[in-house]
Amino acid sequence: MANLRTSPLSRRGLLAAGGAVGLGAVLAACGDGDEKTSDSGKAAEKSGPWSFKDDRGQTAEARSVPKNIVAFIGVAAALHDYGIEVKGVFGPTKTADGKPDVQAGDLDISKVEVLGNVWGEFNVEKYTGLAPELLVTAMWEKDALWYVPDQSKDKILKLAPSVALWAAQTTVPKAIQRHEDLAASLGADVKAKKVTDAKAAFEKAAARLRAAAKSQPNIKVLVGSASQDLFYVSLAKTSADTLYFQELGVQFVEPKVNEAGFFEELSWENVDKYDADIIMMDNRSSALQPDALTSKPTWAQLPAVKAGQVIPRTTEPIYSYDKCAPILDALAEAIEKAKKVS
Incomplete structure (x- = not known):
C-alpha cells in the first residue's frame, strides 16, 4: 500500500492512512413497508417502496428493499452483524497474506466481490456487473464518500442509490444507532435476542x-x-x-x-x-x-x-x-x- 501519509493527498487520504476526525449531529432515518419477524433473527421480506434518509440529509429510494448491496468493508461488517448481507465490498478487506483485514469483522470475505482493497481503488466494471441496488459507505467529512474515488464518483453514483453514514461528527452510540436504523430498513430484526x-x-x-x-x-x-x-x-x-x-x-x-x-x-x-x-x-x-x-x-x-x-x-x-x-x-x-x- 502506498504511504498515504507522505503523499500529496486530500485530508480524506490522510484520514484513510490513520488520522482522526470531527464532531456534529446525526440525522433521522426513515423506512417504509410492512414487516414480519422470522425466527432466524432477520425480518421477513418487506413489501412496497423503500427509502432511507442518510447523514448527508439525502434520501435514497427504491421500488422495493434493495438486495444487491455494495458497501465499504466496515459498514458491510456492521450490516452482517444485523443479518444483512452484501454482494460486494470496497476498502481494506484483505491483508497482504490474503487474510481478512481487521475492518472485515465476522464477514466471510470469500463470499463477496472485492471491488478495491486500497485507497483510490474501485473497480467500476465489477460494480456494474453486480447490478447494484444500493451503495453504502462511511462519511468522515461532509458529503465525502469514504473510499469512493473522486475521479470515478460520478460514474459510480449513477448506477444505484447511495447512503452515507457519519464515522465522524458523532459518537459510538449514535453511529451504532444509525447503522441499526439502516439495517432495520433493509429487513433486519433489531429486536432479535442476538442484538439485544x-x-x-x-x-x-x-x-x-x-x-x-x-x-x-x-x-x-x-x-x-x-x-x-x-x-x-x-x-x-x-x-x-x-x-x-x-x-x-x-x-x-x-x-x-x-x-x-x-x-x-x-x-x-x-x-x-x-x-x-x-x-x-x-x-x-x-x-x-x-x-x-x-x-x-x-x-x-x-x-x-x-x-x-x-x-x-x-x-x-x-x-x-x-x-x-x-x-x-x-x-x-x-x-x-x-x-x-x-
Whole structure:
C-alpha cells in the first residue's frame, strides 16, 4: 500500500492512512413497508417502496428493499452483524497474506466481490456487473464518500442509490444507532435476542469504562498512529470513538494539532513530547504496529512502552453493539490495570 501519509493527498487520504476526525449531529432515518419477524433473527421480506434518509440529509429510494448491496468493508461488517448481507465490498478487506483485514469483522470475505482493497481503488466494471441496488459507505467529512474515488464518483453514483453514514461528527452510540436504523430498513430484526444481548453487553462495558476512568482519574491516554517517518498524536474530541471515551471520563493527551485540526505530526526524535500512561495505537493495516517499532530507540524509551501499557486502538470501529462492546471492555481493563508512569 502506498504511504498515504507522505503523499500529496486530500485530508480524506490522510484520514484513510490513520488520522482522526470531527464532531456534529446525526440525522433521522426513515423506512417504509410492512414487516414480519422470522425466527432466524432477520425480518421477513418487506413489501412496497423503500427509502432511507442518510447523514448527508439525502434520501435514497427504491421500488422495493434493495438486495444487491455494495458497501465499504466496515459498514458491510456492521450490516452482517444485523443479518444483512452484501454482494460486494470496497476498502481494506484483505491483508497482504490474503487474510481478512481487521475492518472485515465476522464477514466471510470469500463470499463477496472485492471491488478495491486500497485507497483510490474501485473497480467500476465489477460494480456494474453486480447490478447494484444500493451503495453504502462511511462519511468522515461532509458529503465525502469514504473510499469512493473522486475521479470515478460520478460514474459510480449513477448506477444505484447511495447512503452515507457519519464515522465522524458523532459518537459510538449514535453511529451504532444509525447503522441499526439502516439495517432495520433493509429487513433486519433489531429486536432479535442476538442484538439485544449485544446491546446489553455494550451498556455494561460502557458502565465499566466510566467506573474505571473515575477510579483512575490521573491516568492519561495518548492516541497514536505510526508511519516510518512520523508519529501522529490525535485529538480525542475529533473522532467518534475517543470522543465517546472522553464523555465517559477518560483523560487524553491534547496535542497541538495541524491546520486540518485532527492530529499533530511528530518526528521520531520528538515522540516523547507528551507524557502518557497508556498509548492506544492505530490497529489499521495502513499503520505500523508496535512490533514494527522496536528498531526506534525513542519509542522503546517511552514510559508507557517500558511499562507494557500499549494497547490497540480500533480506529475505524465496526458500528454494531457486538463489535463495539469489546473495544470499551479492553480500554476499561487497560485503565483498571494501569500504573501512573508519566
